[in-house]
Amino acid sequence: MRFERIVIFGATSAIAQATARRLAAPGVRFHLVARDAQKLDAVRGDLVARGAAATTALADLDDVDRHRALLDEAERALGSIDAALIAHGTLGVQAACEADFALTQREWRTNFVSPASLAAHLANRMEPARRGTIVAISSVAGDRGRRSNYVYGTAKGALSIFLEGLRARLHGTGVAVITVKPGFVDTPMTAGFRKGPLWSSPARIAAGIERAMQRGPGEVYLPRFWWAIMFVIRHLPEAIFVRLKI
Amino acid sequence: MIVRSWGNYPRVEHAAVVPLNWRHLPLPRLAGPLLPVGLARSYGDSCLNEGGTLLAARGLDRLVSFDREGGRLRCEAGVSLAEILELVVPHGWFLPVVPGTAFVTVGGAIANDVHGKNHHVAGTFGHHVRRFELLRSGGERIECSPDSNGGLFRATVGGLGLTGLVTWAELELARAPSAWFDVETIRVEGLDHFFALSEESAAAHEYTVAWIDALAGGEHAGRGLFMRANFAAAGGPHVPPGRRLSVPFDFPALALNRGSIGAFNALYRSRGSRRWRATREPYPRYLFPLDGIAGWNRMYGKRGFVQHQSVVPRAEAQRHLRAMLEAIARSGEASFLTVLKVFGDREPAGLLSFARPGVTLALDFPMRGGSTLSLLDRLDAIVREAGGAVYPAKDARMSPETFRASFPRRDEFARHIDPAFSSSFWRRVSP
Numbered sequence: 001m002r003f004e005r006i007v008i009f010g011a012t013s014a015i016a017q018a019t020a021r022r023l024a025a026p027g028v029r030f031h032l033v034a035r036d037a038q039k040l041d042a043v044r045g046d047l048v049a050r051g052a053a054a055t056t057a058l059a060d061l062d063d064v065d066r067h068r069a070l071l072d073e074a075e076r077a078l079g080s081i082d083a084a085l086i087a088h089g090t091l092g093v094q095a096a097c098e099a100d101f102a103l104t105q106r107e108w109r110t111n112f113v114s115p116a117s118l119a120a121h122l123a124n125r126m127e128p129a130r131r132g133t134i135v136a137i138s139s140v141a142g143d144r145g146r147r148s149n150y151v152y153g154t155a156k157g158a159l160s161i162f163l164e165g166l167r168a169r170l171h172g173t174g175v176a177v178i179t180v181k182p183g184f185v186d187t188p189m190t191a192g193f194r195k196g197p198l199w200s201s202p203a204r205i206a207a208g209i210e211r212a213m214q215r216g217p218g219e220v221y222l223p224r225f226w227w228a229i230m231f232v233i234r235h236l237p238e239a240i241f242v243r244l245k246i
Numbered sequence: 247m248i249v250r251s252w253g254n255y256p257r258v259e260h261a262a263v264v265p266l267n268w269r270h271l272p273l274p275r276l277a278g279p280l281l282p283v284g285l286a287r288s289y290g291d292s293c294l295n296e297g298g299t300l301l302a303a304r305g306l307d308r309l310v311s312f313d314r315e316g317g318r319l320r321c322e323a324g325v326s327l328a329e330i331l332e333l334v335v336p337h338g339w340f341l342p343v344v345p346g347t348a349f350v351t352v353g354g355a356i357a358n359d360v361h362g363k364n365h366h367v368a369g370t371f372g373h374h375v376r377r378f379e380l381l382r383s384g385g386e387r388i389e390c391s392p393d394s395n396g397g398l399f400r401a402t403v404g405g406l407g408l409t410g411l412v413t414w415a416e417l418e419l420a421r422a423p424s425a426w427f428d429v430e431t432i433r434v435e436g437l438d439h440f441f442a443l444s445e446e447s448a449a450a451h452e453y454t455v456a457w458i459d460a461l462a463g464g465e466h467a468g469r470g471l472f473m474r475a476n477f478a479a480a481g482g483p484h485v486p487p488g489r490r491l492s493v494p495f496d497f498p499a500l501a502l503n504r505g506s507i508g509a510f511n512a513l514y515r516s517r518g519s520r521r522w523r524a525t526r527e528p529y530p531r532y533l534f535p536l537d538g539i540a541g542w543n544r545m546y547g548k549r550g551f552v553q554h555q556s557v558v559p560r561a562e563a564q565r566h567l568r569a570m571l572e573a574i575a576r577s578g579e580a581s582f583l584t585v586l587k588v589f590g591d592r593e594p595a596g597l598l599s600f601a602r603p604g605v606t607l608a609l610d611f612p613m614r615g616g617s618t619l620s621l622l623d624r625l626d627a628i629v630r631e632a633g634g635a636v637y638p639a640k641d642a643r644m645s646p647e648t649f650r651a652s653f654p655r656r657d658e659f660a661r662h663i664d665p666a667f668s669s670s671f672w673r674r675v676s677p
Contacts, residue, residue: 045311049312
């Protein structure tokens with residue numbers, strides 16, 4: 001399948017940039033949405049230099065009331081939407097969220113409410129047309145509530161469940177919903193972490209996203225070995241799980 | 247944080263490694279000296295900054311513009327040459343100069359003013375840089391080209407990252423009729439033969455290089471294989487996808503010794519067993535043979551290896567090369583990848599550019615401590631006596647005296663150094 005009209009939310013995120021770069025080609029048109037004008041301009045310039053066309057929109061995606069207007073704008077820019085990539089997110093400081101529930105709520109709004117709202121709007125627009133692909137970046141962190149980052153994990157877990165439900169609802173309609181669950185990725189979001197052999201690059205995740213988009217609806221762990229790791233983690237009995245320092 | 251360069255020698259402690267991701271942002275404010283680093287393919291300590299901060303610029307990996315008709319590419323400094331070739335080759339373009347690996351960044355290629363097998367016709371990387379933006383620690387952004395801010399331009403080309411951070415650069419591309427090379431491989435019997443072949447090939451062949459069996463002494467000194475090539479007229483703009491092998495761990499220290507290197511050399515020389523051979527090869531295989539093996543530097547084991555690349559003037563090159571090869575043969579050290587090439591006569595692009603008219607010899611030795619280092623000192627002495635130069639990008643140990651003798655414009659260069667920038671190499675050669 002060829003994706004020629006693509007909207008990207010959180011277009012300046014490392015995974016979004018790497019994915020867009022793979023999809024960029026003459027004839028492909030992007031509509032890029034992000035908060036920071038200068039970063040957005042750098043990303044647009046890169047894709048245009050690769051032969052694609054690109055328009056941009058500045059938005060704080062936490063503002064879910066604007067999502068309808070943002071999608072109207074995207075449709076005006078692209079004509080129709082072949083694929084949407086929902087890639088924005090934050091990795092808050094767990095300890096700070098534990099101390100202040102307002103921070104917890106903000107994390108949830110950015111990492112669950114906002115992407116779920118965009119996916120819902122997209123689904124409602126794509127369903128009558130019976131075509132389109134919705135890709136959203138969730139995380140392996142959403143598979144279980146770990147002590148080290150369960151606030152972020154809650155948001156990603158909720159997002160994964162929401163997308164699973166949406167996928168079931170749209171089954172057979174021609175609209176594909178894809179949940180991407182990356183493991184550890186070396187991006188500006190994780191700049192402060194010590195990197196080890198389990199870490200992967202945005203380019204590798206992007207290659208996996210492109211493959212998943214070709215395959216159609218479903219959930220994908222990236223890189224794929226995370227499926228095995230998470231299979232074990234998901235099946236650990238709680239009595240053992242709560243003792244793990246992860 | 248401990249960081250090692252490509253030679254795995256030395257390994258030094260840094261206060262921080264700060265990733266840079268956006269070209270418009272200011273430099274981070276940190277105590278201690280700064281040094282930009284790309285893919286860290288420099289072999290020694292020119293890409294290290296002991297006790298200071300490395301600005302990891304690989305995240306500056308975006309294109310800015312690509313003029314497909316005119317062959318101009320503007321990109322951020324962290325873009326790798328491999329990425330550029332992947333992008334431009336299908337459109338009939340090529341980088342005018344590439345080193346022996348495509349896994350270097352544009353910033354690194356400028357900072358070391360790298361050269362390739364076509365130096366005799368194309369000069370160095372810096373000769374094809376039209377302009378770049380330099381971000382200084384004071385916050386100024388200075389657009390430099392040969393004509394505007396030319397002093398800073400010539401200091402930055404070959405300037406080892408010491409003049410500030412290159413954020414983006416504009417490169418002139420060269421037309422390539424295909425993505426393939428027609429390669430002739432000729433057996434070289436000795437140094438005389440090498441010079442005769444170089445002379446004979448310079449006019450009609452864009453790319454020439456010789457691999458030398460550095461274990462051979464006496465009358466065999468300089469024997470090896472001479473490879474000369476041009477872009478193939480046919481073959482198309484695409485190459486078959488290559489399979490990458492990888493060296494997953496540091497080999498035991500003894501894996502590379504005189505015995506195994508001798509066996510390799512004999513095997514490699516047998517490629518030229520027919521005295522003359524013509525092949526058509528995709529550009530990565532001809533230009534970047536070692537890029538097919540990820541982490542080949544780990545073959546040298548935990549202690550790493552040291553390179554020694556020098557250039558000596560043409561006039562008495564034979565005598566000096568022979569002296570170096572004999573010093574190696576006598577030392578009991580073994581050089582694995584030994585390369586010989588005659589440089590062209592083009593004026594160097596930068597104040598600290600290494601490539602200059604003369605003959606260059608590149609050697610590499612498994613690091614065995616004092617005995618290896620004293621051999622390299624003997625080689626330096628020969629180079630100094632010849633009026634030549636030793637290449638900073640490959641160096642981990644040259645003396646301040648050798649550096650001064652190699653780079654007569656050092657003082658002129660030093661005036662352009664950014665006061666907040668430094669490197670382990672610079673502090674070593676400029677105490």
